[in-house]
Amino acid sequence: MTPAAAVDEAEFRARCRRAQALMAQEGLSALMLTTEADIAYLTGFRTRFWESPTRPWFLLLPHEGEPVAVVPEIGADLMGRTWVEDVRTWPAPHYTDDGVGLLGASLSDMVPAGGAIGLPSGQGTHLRMPLDDWAALRERLPDRRFGSDAGVMRRLRMVKSEAEIALIAAACATANRAFARLPEIAAAGVPLGDVFRRFQILCLEEGADRVAYLAGGAGRDGYTDVISPASNRALEAGEVLMLDTGLERGGYFCDFDRNISLGPASPSAAAAHSRLVEATRAGFERARPGATASELFHAMQAMLGSGTDGAKVGRYGHGLGLQLTEPPSLHPDDHTVLAPGMVLTLEPSVELGPGRMMVHEENIVIRDGPAEWLSTPAPDRLRTV
Amino acid sequence: MTPAAAVDEAEFRARCRRAQALMAQEGLSALMLTTEADIAYLTGFRTRFWESPTRPWFLLLPHEGEPVAVVPEIGADLMGRTWVEDVRTWPAPHYTDDGVGLLGASLSDMVPAGGAIGLPSGQGTHLRMPLDDWAALRERLPDRRFGSDAGVMRRLRMVKSEAEIALIAAACATANRAFARLPEIAAAGVPLGDVFRRFQILCLEEGADRVAYLAGGAGRDGYTDVISPASNRALEAGEVLMLDTGLERGGYFCDFDRNISLGPASPSAAAAHSRLVEATRAGFERARPGATASELFHAMQAMLGSGTDGAKVGRYGHGLGLQLTEPPSLHPDDHTVLAPGMVLTLEPSVELGPGRMMVHEENIVIRDGPAEWLSTPAPDRLRTV
Incomplete structure (x- = not known):
């Protein structure tokens, strides 16, 4: 290129x-x-x-x-x-x-x-x-x-051109294809480090110029955080695996994640995933010109119930483009007014217990009228391999 | 990990x-x-x-x-x-x-x-x-x-511990194995962008945690520069392809390159490669405790002849470790005294004509007495596929 x-x-x-x-x-x-x-x-x-x-x-x-x-x-x-x-x-x-x-x-x-x-x-x-x-x-x-x-x-x-939106959409489509192939690489017994390595290969095979960012975690009822590098611990049946990638096409990033359960998920993980997907939908519905970043935060927060306020992660999404994360932040104190052409992640998170959390993330672009998905939105039912 | x-x-x-x-x-x-x-x-x-x-x-x-x-x-x-x-x-x-x-x-x-x-x-x-x-x-x-x-x-x-040297050596060994597989991916007709993508896959397959850096170029008598991203131009028979990677293992980088000729190389490219390898050997011989970074520059410069002074690239190597490039620089004005444990690249470059250059790079560690190669040094004869 x-x-x-x-x-x-x-x-x-x-x-x-x-x-x-x-x-x-x-x-x-x-x-x-x-x-x-x-x-x-x-x-x-x-x-x-x-x-x-x-x-x-x-x-x-x-x-x-x-x-x-x-x-x-x-x-x-x-x-x-x-x-x-x-x-x-x-x-x-x-x-x-x-x-x-x-x-x-x-x-x-x-x-x-x-x-x-x-x-x-x-x-x-x-x-x-x-x-x-x-x-x-x-x-x-x-x-x-x-x-x-x-x-x-x-x-x-903060406001992207159509050319920029097309590049981000290409990055998102590449990650969509790589995530669709997760069952090829995620299974009980595979060390998380190998999963990380193989997922980067999938991203490159699907057309990424480079895989600038990859984080993730795994655990029975969620994971400890969302920024850790891979450990060499082997995945276990019943765990939820989350991978979050910021791959690059033509200089532009996508940034979204997918959760997948290795065998039947625990009821709490399945319920949390469903709530997270509902929250991204609520954020998507609210995402119109004139709404504020803060309002998107609260629209998602309303779906997540009490006891979860995004405090640990700090926000429920952000801008992206030439960088993995850009302004605005979907945060109670960010009153940036949304405008057509802004590209955002919707990234609600919930705590399932002490040191256990889950996060779900999608990418959208603000349009005149309803927003548009750039990632292919995940179904509310937690995917299982 | x-x-x-x-x-x-x-x-x-x-x-x-x-x-x-x-x-x-x-x-x-x-x-x-x-x-x-x-x-x-x-x-x-x-x-x-x-x-x-x-x-x-x-x-x-x-x-x-x-x-x-x-x-x-x-x-x-x-x-x-x-x-x-x-x-x-x-x-x-x-x-x-x-x-x-x-x-x-x-x-x-x-x-x-x-x-x-x-x-x-x-x-x-x-x-x-x-x-x-x-x-x-x-x-x-x-x-x-x-x-x-x-x-x-x-x-x-600047001075690495044995643990750090072992991590850098592991990164170098990973890149060595990926470079050995270059014939699998480099051929006339393949777009340079695909070569870049596939080489990153080779690095991951061979154990890289991530491929933080990849640059390269291709041309009949060398390439235009050493920092460009990949174009989508297809490689042609008779061209020299150079790939320069900084992959990461356990948080530490390697940083070296390899040149390969697609079919018989032009005489000037073959001669340039040979001179570059001789220059890295001269740098390696000079690389002892007490020598200065500047002296390593001049030891390499002496093998490269007149009309080439590293001015465009700016130096003939540098430190590496937690970052792709670290102090010192192998530069006439850098009088850092080498000490055991310093890890360096030797990276001489030559101009073959207007807008045509070649570069060769190896990684070494300074020891009491002779230095030690961390990359497997390339033979002076330009490799051909």
């Missing part, structure tokens, strides 16, 4: 124009971006080389005009194949100036004295450059104001 | 004691860690949940005594299963105080007024928390000094 094949140059340009319109409202002279997802969003630059922490990468978007990429020489060729024309490079790693001089000069040209440079600074963001270099950059430009991007990137990225 | 099964509690404790000895030298009252690798290094906490950017995670190490984990509730169970006893949690995501209050109170108890809190701040590091929260934390503790960790974590992590 060529970098971000399904998103064309016109769309990248339109994203920059939308960013610039928001920047004007917020009084920002430039955006400074440092992370994989933010840079990919405006450029289409995709590489697994982000796995290496050695080199910083920068994209600058002025309040008008074209973006400027400031990147290590090793990335010049690949960045040169995106729509970005102004690609500035330095030989990295560098031991006295690892791009800070070039970045500072670029910002100095772009931003007038007193001008504001916005960086994503809120929940779920970070600055991907060394703190020493961050300090050195600000020292170089004492009369520019570095601060928050006022949520510009968050607001832009 | 249980979290970091091969590293026992005694080793984690010893790492903390070594960190504290260095902290005493540097006058640090506490270390504040926020990234996956740094936190895993001192705790054994492993989860693919780091893929989600929503939640920050913190580990504090006081200048004496035990570490304190400050983590979202969703991670309490998993962190509770590590050797760390003091695990403090908050319900995340949180919309008014996403852990900053708890983190600040913990630091306030741990660090006296005027005391220094060290954070990894040099090349290859970043702070994994939102800038807004970083500012709020410093405002809460105006009389503590936040600054660099003076390279404490870098120095510690």
Whole structure:
């Protein structure tokens, strides 16, 4: 796949124009971006080389005009194949100036004295450059104001284009096919580590570019948590196995799970699954433009009964796209108003007892009118092998 | 696999004691860690949940005594299963105080007024928390000094224990077996995207926990770069295919590549491969305690001839371990003195023409006396299918 094949140059340009319109409202002279997802969003630059922490990468978007990429020489060729024309490079790693001089000069040209440079600074963001270099950059430009991007990137990225929705849908369809094949790999006696390994193979066979995320658990009446890596304990008859995957197609994630029972499920696990599926349906019904993330949380919560408030997991779903998890959170305090094009997970969870919980997750897109399933919704009856 | 099964509690404790000895030298009252690798290094906490950017995670190490984990509730169970006893949690995501209050109170108890809190701040590091929260934390503790960790974590992590070396060796052996099976998947007519997908399957079949990194390229006289994702262009007879993988076993990476020719190679590609292998051997011979990273660069450079100075790629190898790439860099300006236990890649590259290059990579560990190969070194003759 060529970098971000399904998103064309016109769309990248339109994203920059939308960013610039928001920047004007917020009084920002430039955006400074440092992370994989933010840079990919405006450029289409995709590489697994982000796995290496050695080199910083920068994209600058002025309040008008074209973006400027400031990147290590090793990335010049690949960045040169995106729509970005102004690609500035330095030989990295560098031991006295690892791009800070070039970045500072670029910002100095772009931003007038007193001008504001916005960086994503809120929940779920970070600055991907060394703190020493961050300090050195600000020292170089004492009369520019570095601060928050006022949520510009968050607001832009939260609403997906049709091209993005198609990529997420392709990832979801891939995971659907892999989950359909779970009976091939899940059986009593198989170590959970082998199940994890084989499930990643299924995802790749079904077309995943990579399996960025896989978590899961197993137990008789649910599992202890939803973020553990696989143990080598063998699965046992009567246990519920949960696998939660964030695989990637064309740079975009899906993020949903499936529960499956190894032989007849315990009554409490079967009942919990049924309640969880009902809760996702309730969330789906509530998921219309104008509803808030908080309202979706409460719509699901109402189906789960008392004593379960999502406190342990912290929320009942979230956005997704270029990242496994994105804003908003389906959380009582998140009052983000849903809009057409937002892609969400619905992810209610219940506790079955001390240290025992179950979680169910689906992916949807907000449309004018009713939402649309991106994952094929699971039946309320817990699947059994 | 249980979290970091091969590293026992005694080793984690010893790492903390070594960190504290260095902290005493540097006058640090506490270390504040926020990234996956740094936190895993001192705790054994492993989860693919780091893929989600929503939640920050913190580990504090006081200048004496035990570490304190400050983590979202969703991670309490998993962190509770590590050797760390003091695990403090908050319900995340949180919309008014996403852990900053708890983190600040913990630091306030741990660090006296005027005391220094060290954070990894040099090349290859970043702070994994939102800038807004970083500012709020410093405002809460105006009389503590936040600054660099003076390279404490870098120095510690650069020298691997036998347990770590065994995990990296297991990752290398897994990749060796996958590369041996390259003829099963590489042939003229196969799209590069399919080769990438199938190679990840081979890695998983051979025992990888996950295939975190895969890059590669193909072309008649080399490839354009070494960081691109796969295109869907079909491979052609006479091309050289390069795959470079960083797969993971028990939380530790390998990082090496293999070149293979689809039918008889062009004379220039065959000669380049031979020179690259000679260069890795020259680097291997030079790789003894007391030699510097820079000297290894020059030992390899001497075999590659003029007109090739590694400028595009930037270095001829690097450390590896919990991350795909770690310090030091085999670079003319990196004068890190090699010590037993350091694990390195040797990664010379040559240009064959405008936009055409080849790279070869092996993994080694520095020992008293000669180094030891962790990857099975490739023969100088370019392999052909």
